[in-house]
Amino acid sequence: MIETEGLSRRFGEHLAVDDVSLVVRSGEIFGLIGPNGAGKSTLIKMLTTLLPPTAGVARVAGFDVVRQASLVRRHIGYVPQLLSADGALTGYENLLLSARLYLIPRAERESHIAEALERTGLTEAAHRLAQTYSGGMLRRLEIAQSTLHRPELLIMDEPTVGLDPVARTGVWEHVRKLRESFGTTILLTTHLMEEVDALCDRLGVLHRGRLEEVGTPEELKAEIGPEATLDDVFARVAGGDIETIGRYADTRATRRSAIEHG
Numbered sequence: 001m002i003e004t005e006g007l008s009r010r011f012g013e014h015l016a017v018d019d020v021s022l023v024v025r026s027g028e029i030f031g032l033i034g035p036n037g038a039g040k041s042t043l044i045k046m047l048t049t050l051l052p053p054t055a056g057v058a059r060v061a062g063f064d065v066v067r068q069a070s071l072v073r074r075h076i077g078y079v080p081q082l083l084s085a086d087g088a089l090t091g092y093e094n095l096l097l098s099a100r101l102y103l104i105p106r107a108e109r110e111s112h113i114a115e116a117l118e119r120t121g122l123t124e125a126a127h128r129l130a131q132t133y134s135g136g137m138l139r140r141l142e143i144a145q146s147t148l149h150r151p152e153l154l155i156m157d158e159p160t161v162g163l164d165p166v167a168r169t170g171v172w173e174h175v176r177k178l179r180e181s182f183g184t185t186i187l188l189t190t191h192l193m194e195e196v197d198a199l200c201d202r203l204g205v206l207h208r209g210r211l212e213e214v215g216t217p218e219e220l221k222a223e224i225g226p227e228a229t230l231d232d233v234f235a236r237v238a239g240g241d242i243e244t245i246g247r248y249a250d251t252r253a254t255r256r257s258a259i260e261h262g
């Protein structure tokens with residue numbers, strides 16, 4: 001579903017993503033982890049065609065991200081880090097807007113919206129303004145919006161940041177249901193090792209733009225020792241950065257989300 005070779009992105013002198021070769025298989029839930037500034041969002045922006053690579057190639061859903069960008073966009077869903085639902089519209093209206101943007105035929109719109117509301121547990125709240133939703137409901141609405149056209153691949157940048165444990169579990173359940181119902185492949189970034197353990201079939205660890213490790217959570221833990229956790233995997237790759245950068249990233253991301261979600 002995703003295949004990159006030597007993918008790189010330079011900002012001036014700074015190599016934000018450095019020679020990344022990655023394969024994400026059809027139907028898997030793949031997690032990207034790494035400390036603040038590791039290059040996760042930059043990599044995702046290249047895969048979603050929002051940012052052109054400065055070197056290397058990437059194929060997403062079978063299409064080249066540079067030469068076939070509009071085809072890539074038609075086959076994927078994207079939930080960005082920043083709040084994307086419109087608070088002044090109801091949940092239903094947000095979904096209707098997405099249905100139009102994704103050019104879902106008029107005759108199919110209502111059934112797609114009803115299915116998405118049902119799947120995300122938002123049927124009851126459909127006609128309330130999104131600004132009255134909790135952070136968890138908003139995230140589920142955004143996922144419903146970006147999967148309305150039944151994309152083969154859903155890409156999410158820190159989907160559960162700032163959510164309480166119950167809301168977080170709700171999002172995880174929804175993500176699993178999505179894969180079960182439609183076979184959707186999912187790529188997500190996260191700072192939560194618990195999220196990777198609960199949700200991801202495989203993960204990649206980015207550090208200073210380089211993809212340092214790829215494997216199942218069990219494989220990467222086993223490389224360290226029988227008692228190892230994903231925190232140990234993260235610490236081994238990120239090394240000294242974890243003390244200073246990792247905590248700052250968590251704090252910054254949580255605060256940012258708290259502001260966005262009111």
Ligand SMILES: Nc1ncnc2c1ncn2[C@@H]1O[C@H](COP(=O)(O)OP(=O)(O)OP(=O)(O)O)[C@@H](O)[C@H]1O
Nearest residue numbers: 011014016034035036037038039040041042043249
């Ligand atoms: N538009 C830009 N111009 C210049 N530098 C940038 C730009 N976007 C990102 N960078 C730099 O590229 C590096 C990677 O940033 P990126 O946002 O991809 O990291 P990240 O792993 O997503 O971090 P976080 O966990 O905080 O979201 C950082 O050093 C960042 O400052």
